[in-house]
Amino acid sequence: MRKFLAIVLAAVMVLAMAMTVMAEEAPAEEFTWNGQKEVWAILPTTGVPGLLVHADSMGYEMEKEGWTYAAKDAEGTPAKQVEFVEQAIVAGNVGALMIAAMDPELLEDVCAEAREAGIAITMLGVAPTYPMAGFIATAYDLTGMYAVYAAQDWIEKRVAEGGNIPTNADGKYEVAVDYYTGITDGIYRSNAIFGTIEESDNLVAVSATQSYGNSTYDTAYSNAQAALSANPDCRVFICYEPDPAMGISAAIEGYAETNGLDLADFCVIPCYSQDDTFMEMVAAVNEDHSANAIKGYATFGGIGTEEEDQEFHSVPKYANDLTFSATGQKLAAILLGVCGSDRFDWTYNTPYYDDISCCNIYGYELNWHQGDEDPAEKYRVDEFMY
Numbered sequence: 001m002r003k004f005l006a007i008v009l010a011a012v013m014v015l016a017m018a019m020t021v022m023a024e025e026a027p028a029e030e031f032t033w034n035g036q037k038e039v040w041a042i043l044p045t046t047g048v049p050g051l052l053v054h055a056d057s058m059g060y061e062m063e064k065e066g067w068t069y070a071a072k073d074a075e076g077t078p079a080k081q082v083e084f085v086e087q088a089i090v091a092g093n094v095g096a097l098m099i100a101a102m103d104p105e106l107l108e109d110v111c112a113e114a115r116e117a118g119i120a121i122t123m124l125g126v127a128p129t130y131p132m133a134g135f136i137a138t139a140y141d142l143t144g145m146y147a148v149y150a151a152q153d154w155i156e157k158r159v160a161e162g163g164n165i166p167t168n169a170d171g172k173y174e175v176a177v178d179y180y181t182g183i184t185d186g187i188y189r190s191n192a193i194f195g196t197i198e199e200s201d202n203l204v205a206v207s208a209t210q211s212y213g214n215s216t217y218d219t220a221y222s223n224a225q226a227a228l229s230a231n232p233d234c235r236v237f238i239c240y241e242p243d244p245a246m247g248i249s250a251a252i253e254g255y256a257e258t259n260g261l262d263l264a265d266f267c268v269i270p271c272y273s274q275d276d277t278f279m280e281m282v283a284a285v286n287e288d289h290s291a292n293a294i295k296g297y298a299t300f301g302g303i304g305t306e307e308e309d310q311e312f313h314s315v316p317k318y319a320n321d322l323t324f325s326a327t328g329q330k331l332a333a334i335l336l337g338v339c340g341s342d343r344f345d346w347t348y349n350t351p352y353y354d355d356i357s358c359c360n361i362y363g364y365e366l367n368w369h370q371g372d373e374d375p376a377e378k379y380r381v382d383e384f385m386y
Helices: 017-025 049-063 078-091 104-116 140-160 184-199 216-230 242-259 276-287 306-313 326-337
Strands: 038-043 068-073 096-099 120-124 134-136 173-179 203-210 236-239 267-270 296-300 350-352 356-360 365-368
Touching: 038 049, 038 078, 049 068, 049 096, 049 242, 049 326, 078 096, 078 104, 096 104, 096 326, 104 120, 120 326, 134 326, 140 173, 140 184, 140 203, 140 236, 140 267, 140 296, 140 356, 140 365, 173 184, 173 216, 173 242, 184 203, 203 216, 216 236, 216 242, 236 242, 242 267, 242 276, 276 296
Parallel strands: 038 068, 038 096, 096 120, 120 134, 134 350, 173 203, 173 236, 236 267, 267 296
Antiparallel strands: 296 356, 356 365
């Protein structure tokens, strides 16, 4: 079913325009690679497929250059990411690190020590202010805003064609939100989701839950059941990523069947789309709006090729259900480019920015590119606002 997939190249986050200019104009930093060919991906958790696939795709690309790859699970604890960097320095055989940083400031000193030890570092999902090989960052705030916009358009189109979407006593459509604040970018995204709902003329948030992490699907399923029980007229769900979206959709399916409701009248929109099964559900609901409750998504990235995906899965250790990630490919290019590869070239301390988009089953689309104004920038506040 991979022919249905648009592979997501993670990443964009535009800081305030001044910071973007600073990052792009910053002088190249001195760096000498230590020559060691082991790379670690230090992740908040290895239990989320949409995150692990970026790391595995990076590892696959670097293994083709003779590197050894290992993924490290910080189990949701920022301090463990610091410990892994310290271990890499002591090990002496690690030449590169990819960190999906939970707290970039906490990592600053140990990353400086790793840099002095000749270890190249790249980060995913954040825009650190200190030097490293490069980073891929994501405008999580804008993905949150775009998810709400896609849902608003769905409501308008579904109501126009006669759909049964109840409003409350104030004439507003009820929205359940399953969000995540375990990382700074998650806070940005969550702020934007709630803020965009609050600023709308016709939406109101009636449920706020968190499920992202280990057992995401099951927790999201239970959260959705509780939200529907407490708010029987709720038809719209905005959630963090595909795993919670699929759990919520399953709960809605049972609720709709029990109450004689049409799944075409329910809408689940996640803020990311990197998951094979999720995209199969998207393909199905595009053909039949009653197939499931998924009605679109916001996401970040570009498209990988079917050939790259086939090559990735031809390696036994990667023969799984995860689709090859062009984000992981770019992370590898950054690290290899500063570590003497003949195939890649990268200027040390250079950031990488990418596109943001959203869509729904009625053909609604929004696209953001580097250099465009970010209307969700006001939600880029490090503390949860709601």
